Amino acid sequence: MAKDTPAAGRPEPEKTEKITVNLGIVDLGEIDLLVQEGFYANRTDFIRSAIRAQLATRATAVQQTVVRRTLQLGNHHLSRADLEALQAAGEMTEVRVLGLASIADDVTPELALATIASIEVLGAFRASAAVKAALRSRIL
Incomplete structure (x- = not known):
């Protein structure tokens, strides 16, 4: 049985889909600041974390x-x-x-x-x- 994530902690390519998100430049700048300060590894890490947090707040409804x-x-x-x-x-x-x-x-x-x-x-x-x-x- 395949694992959900490989050893590196990244989702396996066949279990992910690429999406495009348009963000305002201030929002993007704030994300970059949080990445620079070490809160997140990169922009993708921040976006995944934000999405998971939102999904968690609606888990019962889902x-x-x-x-x-x-x-x-x-x-x-x-x-x-x-x-x-x-x-x-x-x-x-x-x-x-x-x-x-x-x-x-x-x-x-x-x-x-x-x-x-x-x-x-x-x-x-x-x-x-x-x-x-x-x-x-x-x-x-």
């Missing part, structure tokens, strides 16, 4: 919403075998994930369309460009 919306928390991977089993059973699945949802690279657009009724992902969704294009109308 948990209640996960339960209410029946979201799977964490990573959810669909392999070709998973989807072929659904197809053989004549079933379809609804993917509802808070975290990472991924579909194996060897899944064809046709198989995805035959077995995935809808996809709701709060976080990141990884699949081939062809599968994403085929499922576009089913992504909530």
Whole structure:
């Protein structure tokens, strides 16, 4: 089982997503000052800490919403075998994930369309460009 963070303390690349944040120059200057004074290792460290602090203040609301919306928390991977089993059973699945949802690279657009009724992902969704294009109308 993979660890959430490697020995260096940084998140593993496959478990992170890059985002862009626009900040005012005064805010950025204050962050740089805190970094220079040794409170944080760098800007990214400050931003991650701030985000985690905000998420902690709303942890109960997040948990209640996960339960209410029946979201799977964490990573959810669909392999070709998973989807072929659904197809053989004549079933379809609804993917509802808070975290990472991924579909194996060897899944064809046709198989995805035959077995995935809808996809709701709060976080990141990884699949081939062809599968994403085929499922576009089913992504909530």
